Amino acid sequence: MTFNAAHLLGIEHLHPTEITTLLDLADHYAEQNRKGIQSKDVLAGMTQVNMFFENSTRTQSSFELAGKRLGADVMNMSMATSSVKKGETLIDTALTLNAMHPDILVVRHGSAGAVSLLSQKVNCAVLNAGDGRHEHPTQALLDALTIRRAKGRLHRLSIAICGDIAHSRVARSNIMLLGKMENRVRLIAPPTLMPSEVSELGVEVYDDMREGLKDVDVVMMLRLQKERMDGGFIPSEREYFHRYGLDAEKLSYAKDDAIVMHPGPMNRGVEIDGSIADDINRSVIQTQVEMGVAVRMAAMDLLARNLRERRAAGQVVTV
Amino acid sequence: MTDILFQNARLIDPAELTETTGAIAVTDGKITGVYTGGDLPTATEVIDCGGLCLAPGIIDVGVKVGEPGERHKESYASAGRAAAAGGVTTIVTRADTDTTIDSPETLEFVARRAAEDSVVNVRHMAALTKGRKGGEMTEIGFLLDAGAIAFSDGSSVIENTKIMSRTLTYARSLNALVVGHIQEPTLSAGAAVTSGKFASLRGLPGVSPMAERMGLDRDIALLEMTGAKYHVDQVTTARALPALERAKNNGLDITAGVGIHHLTLNEFDVADYRTFFKVKPPLRSEDDRNAVIDAVASGLIDIICSMHTPQDEESKRLPFEQAASGAVGLETLLPASLRLYHAGQMTLPQLFRAMSYNPAQRFGIDGGTIAVEAPADLVLFDPDAPFVLDRFKLKSKSKNTPFDGARMQGTVAGTWVAGRRV
Numbered sequence: 001m002t003f004n005a006a007h008l009l010g011i012e013h014l015h016p017t018e019i020t021t022l023l024d025l026a027d028h029y030a031e032q033n034r035k036g037i038q039s040k041d042v043l044a045g046m047t048q049v050n051m052f053f054e055n056s057t058r059t060q061s062s063f064e065l066a067g068k069r070l071g072a073d074v075m076n077m078s079m080a081t082s083s084v085k086k087g088e089t090l091i092d093t094a095l096t097l098n099a100m101h102p103d104i105l106v107v108r109h110g111s112a113g114a115v116s117l118l119s120q121k122v123n124c125a126v127l128n129a130g131d132g133r134h135e136h137p138t139q140a141l142l143d144a145l146t147i148r149r150a151k152g153r154l155h156r157l158s159i160a161i162c163g164d165i166a167h168s169r170v171a172r173s174n175i176m177l178l179g180k181m182e183n184r185v186r187l188i189a190p191p192t193l194m195p196s197e198v199s200e201l202g203v204e205v206y207d208d209m210r211e212g213l214k215d216v217d218v219v220m221m222l223r224l225q226k227e228r229m230d231g232g233f234i235p236s237e238r239e240y241f242h243r244y245g246l247d248a249e250k251l252s253y254a255k256d257d258a259i260v261m262h263p264g265p266m267n268r269g270v271e272i273d274g275s276i277a278d279d280i281n282r283s284v285i286q287t288q289v290e291m292g293v294a295v296r297m298a299a300m301d302l303l304a305r306n307l308r309e310r311r312a313a314g315q316v317v318t319v
Numbered sequence: 320m321t322d323i324l325f326q327n328a329r330l331i332d333p334a335e336l337t338e339t340t341g342a343i344a345v346t347d348g349k350i351t352g353v354y355t356g357g358d359l360p361t362a363t364e365v366i367d368c369g370g371l372c373l374a375p376g377i378i379d380v381g382v383k384v385g386e387p388g389e390r391h392k393e394s395y396a397s398a399g400r401a402a403a404a405g406g407v408t409t410i411v412t413r414a415d416t417d418t419t420i421d422s423p424e425t426l427e428f429v430a431r432r433a434a435e436d437s438v439v440n441v442r443h444m445a446a447l448t449k450g451r452k453g454g455e456m457t458e459i460g461f462l463l464d465a466g467a468i469a470f471s472d473g474s475s476v477i478e479n480t481k482i483m484s485r486t487l488t489y490a491r492s493l494n495a496l497v498v499g500h501i502q503e504p505t506l507s508a509g510a511a512v513t514s515g516k517f518a519s520l521r522g523l524p525g526v527s528p529m530a531e532r533m534g535l536d537r538d539i540a541l542l543e544m545t546g547a548k549y550h551v552d553q554v555t556t557a558r559a560l561p562a563l564e565r566a567k568n569n570g571l572d573i574t575a576g577v578g579i580h581h582l583t584l585n586e587f588d589v590a591d592y593r594t595f596f597k598v599k600p601p602l603r604s605e606d607d608r609n610a611v612i613d614a615v616a617s618g619l620i621d622i623i624c625s626m627h628t629p630q631d632e633e634s635k636r637l638p639f640e641q642a643a644s645g646a647v648g649l650e651t652l653l654p655a656s657l658r659l660y661h662a663g664q665m666t667l668p669q670l671f672r673a674m675s676y677n678p679a680q681r682f683g684i685d686g687g688t689i690a691v692e693a694p695a696d697l698v699l700f701d702p703d704a705p706f707v708l709d710r711f712k713l714k715s716k717s718k719n720t721p722f723d724g725a726r727m728q729g730t731v732a733g734t735w736v737a738g739r740r741v
Contacts, residue, residue, distance in 0.1 A: 012520075014531035091636055111638030112522040113592030132640070133522030172522055196527070 003302045007119045007126040010135035011176040019177065019243045023145050023154070026291065026298035030145070033069070033294060040071035042301050046103040048072040051093075053079040053109040053130070058264055058289070059129050059138075063106045066296035072104065090114060091121055103307060104300055107131075123316045125303035127296075133169050139263055140173035142295040144181070146288050147218055150259050155314065160212050160254070162188040162244060163222030163271050164233075166195045170263050172221060175201055188212035190244065193232045203238045209244055212307040213253040221246055226272050235268055247273040251282070258283045322346045322738060324362035328699070330355075331374035333676035334688045336668040343373060344693040348737035353689060370549040370701055371732055374671045375687050376408025376696035378678035379649060380576065381444075381471075381498075381552055382627040384410075385716075386432050387425065388417030392717050393629040395429075398649065399437030401714040403741040404651035406698035406731045409684055411701040414451070415473035421446035421457045423465040430466055433710050438741040439734075442684060442697070444469045447486055447497060453477040457484045459495050468682050471498035471552065471622075474644075476534060478504050480541070487547035491514075496682065498550045500527075501559065502532030502600060511640045512601045523639060528556040528603060535559045539566045542573060550681060551575040554620055555603050557610035563617055574681050575619070577611055578626035579648055581657045584721060594635045594642035595721045598626070615627045615673055616665050621681065623673040627650040631719030647715045651722050657702055657729035667702065695738035 002017045013018075032039060052060050053150040060076065067074040079093075088096075090109070098121065099107070105126045107115045112132035130136040147156040159178055165171045165187050175198075178185050185203040187194065199205050206212030207260040213219060225242065234240045246260065260272075260282045270276040277283050310316045326342040330353070344352035344360050352360060379402065385392040393401075402410050412429065414420040420429060426445055433441035445467035449455045452475075460471060470490060476499075477483040490497050506536060507526040512518045516523030519531060535551065542549050554575045563578045566573050580598050585605045596602060603611075614620040628645025635642050648655075656674065659665045679687025686696045710723040734741050 088632070090635070090638065109638070111640050114638035116591060117636075117638060131522075132638075135522070169522060172520075195523065196514040196515045198519050200516040201520065 004306065006096065006306060008137055008299050008303060009116050009126065009128045010137065010231060011120060011140050011173045011180070014180070016180050019141070019144070019146065022141060022295070022298050022302060023148060026141070026145050026295045027149070030291060030294035031032070033290070039069065040098060043067060043070040043072035043304055046072045047101070048074045048104040048106065048300070049097065049102040050074065050076045050106045050285070051097070052077075053107070053138040055080060056129070058110055061131060061297050062289070062292045066293050066300060067104070068152065069293070070297055070300060072300070074129070087161070088217055090118060092132055094118045094121045098124070101228050102306065125307045127299060130169055133167055133172070135173045136169040137173050138292070138296055138299060139170045140177040141299070142288055142292040143174055143220065143261060143263070144177055145291045145295055146261065146284050147259070149287070149291070150284055151217060157188070157217040158184045158215060159218040159220060160188055160216045161220045161222065162209065162212070162246065164193045164224050164228060165189045165198070165222065166193045167225065167228065173211050174220065175203055179203070186212050186216065188244070190234055191256060193228075193287040209250055210253045216254045217258055219246060219251065219254055219260050219273050220260055221260065223263065223265065224267060224285060241270055245269070245271055245273060246274065251276060258282070261285065263288070321351060321360045321362035321509050323366060324359060325366050325368055325373055325697070326359060326414070326621060328368035328675045329369060329370060330689060331372055331667050331671050332689055333375065333668050334690065335669035336672065340351070341368075343689060343697070344704070346739045348695055348739070350689060350691055350693050350695050353691060358519035363607065368601055371699055371701050373697060373699050374667070375675040375689055375693070376698045376734060376736065377406050377674045378409040378682070378684055378687055379407045379627065379652060380622060380624045380678050380682060381413055382625065382649065383413045383415065383629060383645070385629060386416065386429060388669040392631055393715060395433045395436040395441065395699070396402055397714060397716045399439050401647070401705055401733040402439040403734045404714045404731060404733050406653045406700055407649055408438060408696035408698065408734060409686060410649070411442045411444060411638065411678070411682060412472050414444050414446040414471060415475075419446045419451050421449050421451070423458065423461045426462055426465045426467060440477055440738050442682070444471050444472065444498060447472045448477060450481070451475045453479060453482060456489060457513065459493055463493060463495060468684070469496040469498050469550070472500070474500045476500055476504045480537065484541050484544060485713065487541055487545040487549070491545050491547040494548060496548045496550060496700055498552050499538050500536060500552050501531050501554070503530040503533035506530040506533065510601065511560050511597065512589060513586050513603050515604065516554060517589070521592070522590075526601065527654050529606060531556045531600060532559045532562060537572070539571065542566065542571045546572070548572045553578050553581065553600065555581040555611060556607045557599050560610060560614050560619060567619070574621040574677070576622035576624050577620050578624055579613060579652050580626065580646055581608065582615070582623065583655045583658050588721065592639040594637065594639055595646060595719050595723070597639060597644050598644055598646055599644040612659060612664050616669055621659060621669070621673065621677040623656060624678070625649055629715055630719045631717055635719055636722040646716055647713065647720050649715065650713050651720055651727070652700070652709065653700060653731065654727040654729035655722065658727070660702060661728055674737060695735055697735045698731060699733040700729060700731045702729050704728065706730060
């Protein structure tokens with residue numbers, strides 16, 4: 001097994017073999033989940049705390065379910081109503097929590113780099129469930145697993161990521177992961193939603209969707225947030241759908257067997273036509289949700305193994 | 320009889336851009352003789368400099384002292400000690416305190432505090448608009464009478480061009496120096512880093528370096544309208560330089576400065592969200608850094624300063640976007656600037672032209688030279704001595720330096736203010 005990290009903070013610092021190790025284990029959990037086989041011993045006796053400084057339903061419940069399936073004691077802390085509102089700093093929150101001896105900490109925060117900052121102050125395993133516009137590593141991993149299962153491989157594929165790239169942590173993690181695994185990544189967005197100098201990250205940049213979708217194997221759509229629809233970044237919702245919404249006509253430029261993905265929640269009729277989202281021959285959106293639980297089980301399993309090893313070696317000082 | 324004789328020194332003369340081996344005599348706080356040979360006078364105290372560099376003390380323009388309001392970050396006593404340790408003999412303070420130095424009364428308060436507590440000379444800038452809000456101009460005339468040597472709203476840009484234009488016109492009538500910060504304020508709103516590959520990779524909101532040029536272009540146009548006397552606090556991008564050069568060639572009364580961090584660090588130094596590297600404007604690309612160094616060497620940029628901005632640990636131990644901007648620099652200005660000397664990009668007289676001579680000339684401060692009759696504000700330093708910086712050994716109350724753990728060269732052997740060792 002090759003996976004030595006103490007935390008899962010982002011894709012940036014993962015090695016391709018670590019990604020493969022994690023996906024292989026996730027594959028195993030995906031099969032077990034389908035068969036209804038329990039693995040309650042994996043995290044038995046461990047405490048998992050979900051700290052979501054930003055509201056989330058999908059990611060938080062996916063992490064919660066993953067922890068419970070592995071036998072962890074899971075606690076959800078809703079940070080929106082907690083002492084953060086009373087002016088406590090992120091580091092004080094981390095130290096307070098650390099004193100309660102959790103084993104796994106799942107954190108989502110609105111600021112880039114905040115989860116990494118927090119991980120430096122605690123002695124448990126930290127998983128980044130999204131930090132600002134920076135990274136969302138488990139989303140990229142579940143996307144990778146979905147692609148690998150649908151396409152039979154995770155290399156030499158042509159993958160288009162479309163939509164609000166500039167504000168998307170999902171896009172950043174995916175660009176890094178798919179690049180590391182030697183795929184061709186294309187970014188399609190109006191220039192106002194494209195990060196500056198992004199081509200330096202080794203991707204091809206398009207502002208014409210049909211051109212960008214030509215002969216791709218995978219179409220990955222991103223959510224367009226409501227607050228960005230009103231003239232600041234794009235003129236209107238309907239013009240956006242006309243030029244960048246995925247419909248059957250635009251999808252016809254991709255390969256005939258191209259799959260369609262979306263991290264959810266979807267805006268039907270804004271970035272994706274409802275009939276495409278529901279097309280069981282093209283859309284793997286439900287598989288993504290399913291793989292999400294498996295990937296998070298695998299990630300927590302690997303981090304827990306490393307944590308136990310480091311504790312046994314005396315490298316983790318228990319306060 | 321001479322009070323002090325510095326002999327066997329490598330004399331750095333930024334006015335003449337020369338370095339020679341010689342001696343300096345000091346009496347009653349003033350330089351009374353500069354000798355490069357011949358007989359030396361007898362003196363009460365003879366200091367053998369052992370071949371080390373003797374230069375006019377640094378005049379650091381744009382230092383933030385936390386009085387009033389944030390004395391826990393930096394007081395006049397601690398700022399003075401930090402300056403003395405860094406070879407800085409005069410600090411020119413900023414007005415962006417809490418409360419703003421925007422009335423003769425607050426200026427008199429800080430002037431008194433500085434006189435009581437600081438071991439180095441202190442001069443003050445006052446705000447250009449009340450509360451630095453960009454609305455109403457301050458009492459520029461009264462503030463000049465109370466001792467303000469320049470007027471600046473710090474890093475707040477006066478967004479309303481009409482107000483900026485009137486303020487410059489009024490300042491012109493009093494021959495007051497206005498120090499501006501050049502940023503197109505709406506374009507740079509919310510930015511934490513310079514836009515580009517690094518910002519995209521880290522998911523941080525960025526500002527285009529073009530915002531600096533836009534800010535400069537507007538202010539240059541206003542100088543053509545008003546004829547005001549104007550100094551840009553920091554020029555940090557290559558794209559702003561041609562405009563600055565044209566403005567100077569066209570005879571406008573404009574000078575420019577740059578902070579030491581923009582000369583020695585680039586955007587990638589932020590690395591994994593290190594908040595001690597968050598400064599305003601944000602660190603730039605390596606190409607910009609090199610272009611700005613060339614501009615200082617050629618004299619297009621006149622002044623190097625530390626942009627000393629003390630911040631406590633709490634303001635910095637936050638996610639990058641929320642963390643406060645600024646870095647301390649009084650004690651690291653000299654060794655950091657010597658990096659440019661050791662890299663062969665600038666000579667020592669060129670460095671001291673930008674750190675002593677030009678600030679004195681532009682801000683109307685006595686000093687900045689080693690000529691007879693100049694005040695005996697001197698720094699003796701070894702430009703080669705290596706050391707590793709430990710931020711907890713800094714004299715500043717705040718320890719937010721980006722150079723913690725950095726290998727540096729250049730140690731101060733002594734600092735004299737008006738002939739008195741500090």
